[in-house]
Amino acid sequence: MKKTKLSKRSNRLTGQGMFQIKAKAKSLGLLHFEMGDSCFNAPRKVKRACIKAIKENRTNYTDPLGLPELRQAVADRFKVEVENVAIVPANFGIFASLSVLCNKGDKIDYPVPGFPTYRAVSSYLGLKRSKKAKIHIWNSPNNPTGKILANKTNDFVIFDAAYMGMDYLKGKNVMKLGGNSILLCSFSKTHSMSGFRLGYMISTKEIIEKVGLLIETTYSCLPEFIQLAGIEALKISRYKMKELKKRRNLMFRILHGKYACDLPEGGIYFWCKCQDGDKEFDRLLKKGIVVCPGSVFGEKGYIRFCFARSIKEIEKLGELL
Numbered sequence: 001m002k003k004t005k006l007s008k009r010s011n012r013l014t015g016q017g018m019f020q021i022k023a024k025a026k027s028l029g030l031l032h033f034e035m036g037d038s039c040f041n042a043p044r045k046v047k048r049a050c051i052k053a054i055k056e057n058r059t060n061y062t063d064p065l066g067l068p069e070l071r072q073a074v075a076d077r078f079k080v081e082v083e084n085v086a087i088v089p090a091n092f093g094i095f096a097s098l099s100v101l102c103n104k105g106d107k108i109d110y111p112v113p114g115f116p117t118y119r120a121v122s123s124y125l126g127l128k129r130s131k132k133a134k135i136h137i138w139n140s141p142n143n144p145t146g147k148i149l150a151n152k153t154n155d156f157v158i159f160d161a162a163y164m165g166m167d168y169l170k171g172k173n174v175m176k177l178g179g180n181s182i183l184l185c186s187f188s189k190t191h192s193m194s195g196f197r198l199g200y201m202i203s204t205k206e207i208i209e210k211v212g213l214l215i216e217t218t219y220s221c222l223p224e225f226i227q228l229a230g231i232e233a234l235k236i237s238r239y240k241m242k243e244l245k246k247r248r249n250l251m252f253r254i255l256h257g258k259y260a261c262d263l264p265e266g267g268i269y270f271w272c273k274c275q276d277g278d279k280e281f282d283r284l285l286k287k288g289i290v291v292c293p294g295s296v297f298g299e300k301g302y303i304r305f306c307f308a309r310s311i312k313e314i315e316k317l318g319e320l321l
Helices: 017-025 045-053 068-078 092-101 118-125 205-218 224-233 243-256 277-286 311-319
Strands: 084-089 106-108 135-139 158-160 182-187 199-202 269-273 302-306
Touching: 045 224, 068 084, 068 199, 068 224, 068 277, 084 092, 084 205, 092 118, 092 135, 092 158, 092 205, 243 269, 243 302, 269 277, 277 302
Parallel strands: 106 135, 135 158, 158 182
Antiparallel strands: 084 199, 182 199, 269 302
16 A cells, blocks of 8 residues: 655644553553543532533533633633633643743753653744744643742743642742733642643734634544533542542652652642653553653653652552562
8 A cells, every 4th residue: 555645744643642652551450650630520510510511411612712602701710801711621721821822943841851742843833943943832740740830031921821730839829811812721630621622812803813713724623521511620629639648748758769850839730850751651561550751851860750640549559679
């Protein structure tokens, strides 16, 4: 069969290493700490709202920028106008932001180690990473380090706030939104709603309008019933944080004697230093433990553990290590 000739742009697609690891590590009996996917279920009120919406046939197209009720709820929470809000799938906001702001060859700055989508989208769009950039991505609490990082620039900032409110030092993680900014939020981690693929973006009217056209061009709109569930999620703050802190402390006692690592200030990950992350990944996999090597996040001498797992799984990790 003749090989299909693909675009040059497609050769720059790298994806997310966590999903690729999960797809390969399908064997039963493995302990999975590679994905940032919570062991907790979505809040009951959120699930009930979603089911109720489906039963009421709320299954039609919505405005590409999002359901008016959800956009208004987000606007009220952040004290902005509805025209400054777009409802977007979790993760898509990064692609959308860089797509409407950047031209091929532009320079942007993003944290390293950092969420692999920054590098993946930059590669796909033909952008270059540089400290002297027109746009800076700021992620706090940080994935993968668990640190709360300060924003030290007055340039245009994309605030990736996927873990907003998931800090164990209340009040330390402070965001100051200005005119030169985009705020990206997700329900995936904060409300254990990863499968809902629901999030939102706040920015200027001009940027939001362009993002709306990109949404129309790509996936049209998000499901109505999922957006109605999002309204209920906005009413819930610091979901399962006490349980997560308990798991963080338990895993720290296990990992601290094996690796050089800090107690995470926020988020759901441990960033552990080792000689070679890829080799350590292979070594742990032979023991039945799946982690994420640091190379996925741009630093080879580390591995990442997700501690949003059951107490039983974390205790088993201690036995195997």
